[in-house]
Amino acid sequence: MFSKKLKNLTPYTPGEQPQNKQYIKLNTNENPYPPSPITSQLLNNWSKKTDELRLYPDPDSKRLKQTLADNYNLKSENIFVGNGSDEVLALAFFSFFDPDRGDLLFPNHTYSFYPVYCRFFDIQFKQIPLNADFTINIKDYIRKDESTGIIIANPNAPTGIPLALAEIKELLNGYSKDRVVVIDEAYVDFGSESATKLIKDYPNLLVVQTFSKSRSLAGQRIGYAMGSKELITAINTAKNSFNSYPVDRITEELAIATIEDTEYFKKITSKIIETRDIFSSNLKQKNWKILPSGANFVFASHPKLSGEYLYTRLKKEGILVRWFNTAGIDAYLRITIGLPKEMDQLLIALDKIESEA
Numbered sequence: 248m249f250s251k252k253l254k255n256l257t258p259y260t261p262g263e264q265p266q267n268k269q270y271i272k273l274n275t276n277e278n279p280y281p282p283s284p285i286t287s288q289l290l291n292n293w294s295k296k297t298d299e300l301r302l303y304p305d306p307d308s309k310r311l312k313q314t315l316a317d318n319y320n321l322k323s324e325n326i327f328v329g330n331g332s333d334e335v336l337a338l339a340f341f342s343f344f345d346p347d348r349g350d351l352l353f354p355n356h357t358y359s360f361y362p363v364y365c366r367f368f369d370i371q372f373k374q375i376p377l378n379a380d381f382t383i384n385i386k387d388y389i390r391k392d393e394s395t396g397i398i399i400a401n402p403n404a405p406t407g408i409p410l411a412l413a414e415i416k417e418l419l420n421g422y423s424k425d426r427v428v429v430i431d432e433a434y435v436d437f438g439s440e441s442a443t444k445l446i447k448d449y450p451n452l453l454v455v456q457t458f459s460k461s462r463s464l465a466g467q468r469i470g471y472a473m474g475s476k477e478l479i480t481a482i483n484t485a486k487n488s489f490n491s492y493p494v495d496r497i498t499e500e501l502a503i504a505t506i507e508d509t510e511y512f513k514k515i516t517s518k519i520i521e522t523r524d525i526f527s528s529n530l531k532q533k534n535w536k537i538l539p540s541g542a543n544f545v546f547a548s549h550p551k552l553s554g555e556y557l558y559t560r561l562k563k564e565g566i567l568v569r570w571f572n573t574a575g576i577d578a579y580l581r582i583t584i585g586l587p588k589e590m591d592q593l594l595i596a597l598d599k600i601e602s603e604a
């Protein structure tokens with residue numbers, strides 16, 4: 248009844264999305280602030296023009312691409328949009344990586360969807376160990392033996408540690424010009440430097456971003472890629488062989504307005520950065536080990552209590568964080584930065600757990 252391909256799949260496990268109990272949800276890196284207030288105005292208008300939903304959306308999302316192009320100082324031909332950056336990444340894997348041209352390289356601790364796509368598309372991969380301090384050593388990726396491509400999340404997940412633009416440049420300079428380097432910038436808006444500036448000089452660079460984290464639209468499902476016309480044309484071929492209409496009419500409109508509301512975007516991202524830095528120094532005072540984060544989460548371990556114990560106890564206290572049962576990082580919790588009062592409640596819960604342990 249089932250295909251052979253299906254039997255070989257190991258699906259990605261997303262963080263819990265509890266449907267009944269009310270948790271303080273710090274486990275899937277969603278934004279604690281609502282999307283731009285303009286989106287609710289637009290949705291009100293939609294209630295009066297539902298007739299338009301009879302019609303398919305623009306298959307090329309031309310208006311949204313132009314808005315993104317203007318925002319990043321690129322051309323519309325340099326932009327690809329899709330149903331969440333997960334879909335954009337999947338189409339990029341399909342378009343650029345082959346099983347017979349060596350391995351796809353990525354860090355041993357990174358976004359766990361990458362190996363899942365490799366299995367889906369039958370791509371060989373090699374996971375390059377992070378340094379002892381969880382940083383990425385760019386030199387490990389610039390190697391003489393063949394690889395089919397590179398994907399790096401910057402900042403990396405779940406560590407939160409960013410790479411400097413100079414390091415990305417070093418990677419691109421040292422690597423084959425006929426292999427694609429994907430930089431997944433899901434968290435770049437929380438204080439690190441985007442590689443979009445390098446697109447003009449490196450036709451083999453693809454930068455992927457999402458509306459799910461810094462733009463507060465995880466529920467709307469919208470992501471995008473930026474790169475040379477050559478790369479974007481290739482992903483379009485893949486997309487038009489799979490789903491012509493990944494972005495619906497309502498989503499395109501909300502996404503455009505969200506990008507245009509730069510003031511609100513700056514306000515919520517800087518608030519999250521501020522909350523992150525305060526929360527990090529509070530944990531440090533309590534002797535936690537905390538990795539330097541450029542993201543909307545922190546990766547931290549307690550001096551005595553195990554990651555699993557803390558995860559389980561916090562859940563009982565009504566607070567969800569993410570714990571990975573993976574050797575090398577299982578002492579750590581990945582904690583999404585929420586509202587200041589949610590982080591205060593977390594600190595209170597941690598005090599209680601420590602005093603009982």
Ligand SMILES: *Cc1c(COP(=O)(O)O)cnc(C)c1O
Binds near residue numbers: 276330334433457
């Ligand atoms: C959240 C996340 C994504 C996926 O984002 P969507 O646009 O919601 O699909 C991609 N890459 C990384 C590293 C992420 O953390």
